[in-house]
Amino acid sequence: MTHQLDIQDLHVSYGSIRALRGVTFHIDEGQTVSLIGANGAGKSTTLNAVSGLLKPVGGRIRFRGQDITGWRADRVSALGLVQVPEGRQIIATMTVHENLIIGAHLQRTANTETLLDQIYGRFPRLSERHNQRAGLLSGGEQQMLAVGRALMMQPDLLMLDEPSMGLSPMLVNEVFDLLRDIKGQGISILVVEQNARKALQIADYAYVLERGVIAREGSAAQLREDPHILAAYLG
């Protein structure tokens, strides 16, 4: 059976620093997979290599059987493989509305208005502020906008880079509730998190990255009980 996303022996380097040294994992349709690991383990590097922001020096990335290794980011996103970048990067100089519609315009199906209504329905605070500059939103609202913007692109696989970073515990819960909703819609999710506890609550399956290689893997339930994981990541 073909996996939705299939990563084989991925190598990425920053100059002479080898950030990923043979990472292999996969995601099946509708699955929620989490990559956990410490700072500098290569989590974000993995996401950026998949989304096309970084060019791998070795290995293969396949999406639904199609080899997308080294593709440009705009072509990858057009396949329905959409990344929410780290640090809720929204376009601060544009309005909330502009941030939302800009990605949707490039998608295959162009029912922008229906999608927009859905997003505004899901995030009433974005609806209230649709004409405000995105840079004026609070941290939590910016994260919602970043996710909303990704949903406007109708992803088949949504990749999130540290969605809980810098948010208060209440907002972290809100973000993970949102991910549960998205999961319920049948969208596959790849979530990179330092907050392993939260990530393992939502994920079906998880991989632990350590210094550029997959050190451990297993169902989220298994990893929650794993003494090594407990000691290292769940403290």
Next chain:
Amino acid sequence: MDTLIQQGINAISLGAIYSLFALGYAMVFSILGVLNLAHSAIFMLGAFFGLIAIDQWSLPLWLAFPIAMLGAGLVSVGLELVAFRPLRRRNAARISQLISSIGAAILIVNITQLIFRQIYNSTEAYLPRDLIPSDPIVIESLGLRVQPVRMLIVVIALVLMVLLQYLVNRVRIGQHMRAVAFNQRIAALFGINVSRIFIFTFFLAGVLGGAAGMFYGVVFLNVTPFIGEDVALIGLTAIVLGGMGSIPGAVLGGFLVAGLQIFSIVIGGSSFRNAVVFLLLFIILLIRPQGLLGQPESTRA
């Protein structure tokens, strides 16, 4: 008083040319974060293509104008492909890209010089005196004499600026330009083809710079391969004055510099005109380092 109004009108037409030219600097800077110092050569090419179209191909002015704009736009795209993109792909420092653009400017000017020698046996050429109706419109009640061509230039320049503002704010490709200007990586994740936006931006910058160059040639009826040097620093002053990378800032800066130049000529003679401009630049940078319409560095990102 009469001369003051008269010179004011001259300042507005010169300001329109400076603004159009400065817009090209501002657009490329906002997208790349690098100054394209070959933009002054693009300005010169606008005037040069206009000259060739009128003088060599005997085309009417209304046809020579779009040819000059298009030609300058295409060479500007060539700059992106040859002088900027290969360096960017190799993660070259911004200063290298800046130097690369200076090299491109020298190359373009030298090639144009060679062509001038071939055609005119000189590095200077004149547009025909009867190209533009030289009878000024006289407004008796105010004692004003206005050359119609200067009025036309102001009108066309303003139309181009309004179109640009509309494009950037209301049209999809303009929104994509703003997204790329804010952050290339996010824009790519939005699904925007960043390379295509770069090419489009260079094309627009070239078209506006070419229009400015052609206007300059038409006003002074004189074209040399070196007219870019006349405006290179003025354009840079305009964008620093108005705020780096700000489109309204470039327009404001262009008009301010022109106004100052003209009035310093009226008051003290032409030898002071650039000194006065740079004095103003210095004062404004002391009071408002981000320029008149620019945003402070810290709130940008």
